[in-house]
Amino acid sequence: MFVSIRRRQGRLVLVASHLPVTHKATPEESARHRAMKERIARCAERHGLSAQVGARSADGRVLTAVLVTGAGGRRIGWEAQYSPITGETVRRRSRKAAEHGITPLWVTDSEQAALIDRTPWVRVDDFSSRDIASRLAMFVRGGIRHFQVWKCLPTSERPCPTTGSACGRFHSGWFLPTLCLPNKPPTEVDRLVVASTDGEFVPLCIRAADDRRAVARMWVPVTDRDRWWDIIGPPESTTDQDDTADPPEEEIAFTREDIDPTCRYGEQQTLARNDPRPRRDRPEATGLHTFVRAPRSLFAFPASSPTLDITAAQRQAAASRFGCPIWEIGPCRLCGTPIHRYGNRSTHACRSCRTALKHRIGPTPSGSSTQSP
Structure with a gap:
């Protein structure tokens, strides 16, 4: 039985629940982790980039799975994460990497991984360690988006995101490659190794308008990012490692109830778990923005x-x-x-x-x- 902090109706509360062990680390995960590191390092060296496997900072505080450095000095810290990890651990490690001038890039194969939208990330297919180590094309399925701008007309292929019908205004948003109009080809992991180091792809953090704690993090083409900034204006801070955790001074709400000394776990045998992990990698567009006139x-x-x-x-x-x-x-x-x-x-x-x-x-x-x- 576990006690965890959850947000319910805008308040922090303590929740007690039985959380069954849903995942156990296997040797195959370690093999996939090792194969992914070798693939990233091999791709970087093939394109003339510097790659260090298991790179540690001078003060010993940052350990990076694969540190790729380009000719311009840009450093990308790749982290292959196939086993469960907490969101706070991801934020802490990414924050330390950013403090040392390293842009973190986490790789996962799960749509429910806690690292999604808590750090610059990408999602790949569930490949075996043998396929990862091979020369098979390995595409990025989530975490890379492209910027789209369209005028809301009756002839537009996209429906109006605000009214559902043609409103005559301009809309913009970030879409997965397969949902762009026209479709854009997916990006291979090997290409991202080079493009992220060269600055062709950059991390972008977008905060939700209705909830400043909710953010969407993604890798985007630098030209798309510049067009996005032309529309909404550049952010006050260009860092992507803003902490989105609950403020430490926020109080936990308590409700007085009589204690029930009887454990009722197992009285109702169902297949539903008490706290299933939600899907964090969602396909719908993010960062939707509406404006009346197109910027010059x-x-x-x-x-x-x-x-x-x-x-x-x-x-x-x-x-x-x-x-x-x-x-x-x-x-x-x-x-x-x-x-x-x-x-x-x-x-x-x-x-x-x-x-x-x-x-x-x-x-x-x-x-x-x-x-x-």
């Missing part, structure tokens, strides 16, 4: 178009090159280069600018626009 920072093209200052001979040469009348020649909206700007089959930007723009913002979801709100 999200526009693909500047508000003012550059002018085309060329001679008549240069205009004629451009028309011959594009095979169009001279009056359909105009400036590229980004660089001002003469292009086939007007008329049928015309474009707003030159080929090089369109290629750079595509890599910067990616594909445009249905029902949204990258040029104007």
